[in-house]
Amino acid sequence: MDLLLATGNKHKQVEFQAILNEHRILTPADIGAPFDCEETGSSFCENSLLKASILFTTTGRPVIADDSGLCVDSLNGAPGIHSARYGEKNDQSLSAQGKYTLLLHNLEGAANRKAAFVCSLVLYIDNYRYFIFQETCRGVITKAPQGTGGFGYDPVFFIPETGKTMAELSEEEKNRLSHRGKAGAALRAFLKAYGENLGVV
Amino acid sequence: MDLLLATGNKHKQVEFQAILNEHRILTPADIGAPFDCEETGSSFCENSLLKASILFTTTGRPVIADDSGLCVDSLNGAPGIHSARYGEKNDQSLSAQGKYTLLLHNLEGAANRKAAFVCSLVLYIDNYRYFIFQETCRGVITKAPQGTGGFGYDPVFFIPETGKTMAELSEEEKNRLSHRGKAGAALRAFLKAYGENLGVV
Numbered sequence: 001m002d003l004l005l006a007t008g009n010k011h012k013q014v015e016f017q018a019i020l021n022e023h024r025i026l027t028p029a030d031i032g033a034p035f036d037c038e039e040t041g042s043s044f045c046e047n048s049l050l051k052a053s054i055l056f057t058t059t060g061r062p063v064i065a066d067d068s069g070l071c072v073d074s075l076n077g078a079p080g081i082h083s084a085r086y087g088e089k090n091d092q093s094l095s096a097q098g099k100y101t102l103l104l105h106n107l108e109g110a111a112n113r114k115a116a117f118v119c120s121l122v123l124y125i126d127n128y129r130y131f132i133f134q135e136t137c138r139g140v141i142t143k144a145p146q147g148t149g150g151f152g153y154d155p156v157f158f159i160p161e162t163g164k165t166m167a168e169l170s171e172e173e174k175n176r177l178s179h180r181g182k183a184g185a186a187l188r189a190f191l192k193a194y195g196e197n198l199g200v201v
Numbered sequence: 202m203d204l205l206l207a208t209g210n211k212h213k214q215v216e217f218q219a220i221l222n223e224h225r226i227l228t229p230a231d232i233g234a235p236f237d238c239e240e241t242g243s244s245f246c247e248n249s250l251l252k253a254s255i256l257f258t259t260t261g262r263p264v265i266a267d268d269s270g271l272c273v274d275s276l277n278g279a280p281g282i283h284s285a286r287y288g289e290k291n292d293q294s295l296s297a298q299g300k301y302t303l304l305l306h307n308l309e310g311a312a313n314r315k316a317a318f319v320c321s322l323v324l325y326i327d328n329y330r331y332f333i334f335q336e337t338c339r340g341v342i343t344k345a346p347q348g349t350g351g352f353g354y355d356p357v358f359f360i361p362e363t364g365k366t367m368a369e370l371s372e373e374e375k376n377r378l379s380h381r382g383k384a385g386a387a388l389r390a391f392l393k394a395y396g397e398n399l400g401v402v
Contacts, residue, residue, distance in 0.1 A: 045250070045333075071329060118329045128272060128319045131387065132246075132333035186332065186395050193390035197383070 001195065002026060003123075006035060006051040006065035016064070019175055019184030023191070025064075033059050044069060044081060044120035045132055052124035062200050064187070068119040068180060070153045072103070072141060074110040079103070083153070100145060100156045113141040117157065117166070119179035121187055125198060131190060135182035139166070150174065202396065203227060204324075207236060207252040207266035217265070220376055220385030224392070226265075234260050245270060245282060245321035246333055253325035263401050265388070269320040269381060271354045273304070273342060275311040280304070284354070301346060301357045314342040318358065318367070320380035322388055326399060332391060336383035340367070351375065 001023045005013055008029065017025045028035035037054045041047035047067035055063045069083030079086040079099075087094045087102045094102065107113060120134040137159065145155035147167030154166035159177060162169065166178065175181040202224045206214055209230065218226040229236035238255050242248035248268035256264045270284030280287040280300075288295040288303045295303065308314060321335040338360065346356035348368030355367035360378060363370065367379065376382040 045246075049246070116329050128317050128335070128337045130333075130335050132331075132335075134329070134331050134333075136329045182398070185398070186391075189394035190387075190391050193394035194387050197386070 001062070001191065001200065003064045004028070004031065004033075004055060004059060004061050006037070006055040006063055008035060012066075015175075015180065016066075016184060018171075019181055020188050020191075022188075028055060028059075031059070039067065039081070041067075041081070044118055045122075045134060047081060048120040048122045048132070049124070049130070052122045052130065053127065056124050056126065062198075063124040064121065065124065066119055066121045066180065066183065068117065070103075070115060070117055070157070072107070072113075072115040074107060074112045074114075096152050097145075100153050103141065103153065104143065104156060107141055115139055115141050115157065117153075117179040119183040121180075121183035123187055123190070125200060131187075133183045133186035133190065135179050135186055137166075137177055137179040137182065202263070202392065202401065204265045205229070205232065205234075205256060205260060205262050207238070207256040207264055209236060213267075216376075216381065217267075217385060219372075220382055221389050221392075223389075229256060229260075232260070240268065240282070242268075242282070245319055246323075246335060248282060249321040249323045249333070250325070250331070253323045253331065254328065257325050257327065263399075264325040265322065266325065267320055267322045267381065267384065269318065271304075271316060271318055271358070273308070273314075273316040275308060275313045275315075297353050298346075301354050304342065304354065305344065305357060308342055316340055316342050316358065318354075318380040320384040322381075322384035324388055324391070326401060332388075334384045334387035334391065336380050336387055338367075338378055338380040338383065 003023050004026050013027050035055055037051045039047045041050050044067040048065045051065035052063045069080050071077040071080050086099045117137040122132045124130045139157045139159045142156045142158045146165045147155050150167040157166045204224050205227050214228050236256055238252045240248045242251050245268040249266045252266035253264045270281050272278040272281050287300045318338040323333045325331045340358045340360045343357045343359045347366045348356050351368040358367045
């Protein structure tokens with residue numbers, strides 16, 4: 001199936017294409033459609049729906065959209081939907097390193113360092129008909145960064161069953177274990193099992 | 202899998218049990234758990250999530266919850282999430298007949314009588330991890346009620362491919378074609394394809 005991904009981020013297209021490999025993932029740029037979305041939702045789910053509905057309105061095609069972030073128990077789920085803008089002041093955003101350094105600072109002395117990466121992925125068929133797959137990767141925030149792969153908070157997110165941080169995983173391991181990989185796998189399984197009922201090619 | 206359905210409505214339990222027949226559908230009453238939810242969301246999806254999260258909080262078990270309604274094109278999607286309370290004044294609700302009569306009145310002279318029954322069904326594993334299946338049944342609002350089956354707006358909701366209103370369908374036809382039947386089928390397909398990844402029995 002051709003799925004239009006509501007993003008301007010080429011890297012995200014490559015990542016979802018690897019996960020949803022029986023389908024063709026297109027971006028607005030690939031079909032010359034405009035796409036711009038202010039993420040004003042109050043949850044990952046609301047933001048992913050918002051992105052999808054905006055792109056559906058301009059194109060009328062089946063859309064997928066995601067919203068992701070890191071939720072830390074001791075910080076009542078922060079940075080959450082603000083993960084990409086954590087520590088931003090006067091529209092000046094921090095680097096990835098600046099963001100995770102701020103997180104480590106805010107967690108100094110915290111006994112509970114449990115956290116979850118969360119990804120909400122929506123398959124949007126029309127304004128009434130959609131399917132949302134919100135998956136997680138559970139882990140623990142380290143006391144110092146480890147590893148050079150990945151991006152964002154990956155170097156400070158330790159996954160106990162692997163003995164590694166997200167930044168130390170191979171691409172294959174990350175696609176299997178990450179919140180985005182799991183949300184993509186859930187969508188993929190759903191498309192295989194229910195796709196023929198969707199009435200779209 | 203045992204699935205706890207966030208409802209006090211025995212009829213809904215029977216309906217979902219018929220659709221999700223490999224699973225056991227329990228209600229809060231079956232396990233002696235309290236359940237009360239004010240539907241304050243601004244969409245079907247928000248309301249179904251709200252019901253599920255409340256019941257998850259008190260029980261810690263995997264929950265399913267739904268919210269449904271009728272959306273009429275010419276009325277900008279009304280009655281929508283207010284379908285069950287359409288025409289309610291001073292906490293006095295109308296009978297089902299009162300509600301569809303009001304709807305027919307509000308559509309007098311409307312050329313476009315297209316409508317959709319919508320059902321949002323959520324499978325809630327925990328506060329970060331959930332899956333939403335929002336399905337529709339498309340139809341046309343009749344000029345007068347037809348049929349005696351079903352409930353709510355069923356007698357005025359005509360489904361062109363069947364040549365019948367929702368109130369004239371057999372139970373088997375309704376479970377196959379209705380918004381709730383289709384949302385249930387989507388969840389069922391998903392559980393079959395992805396259930397073993399959910400880590401719950």
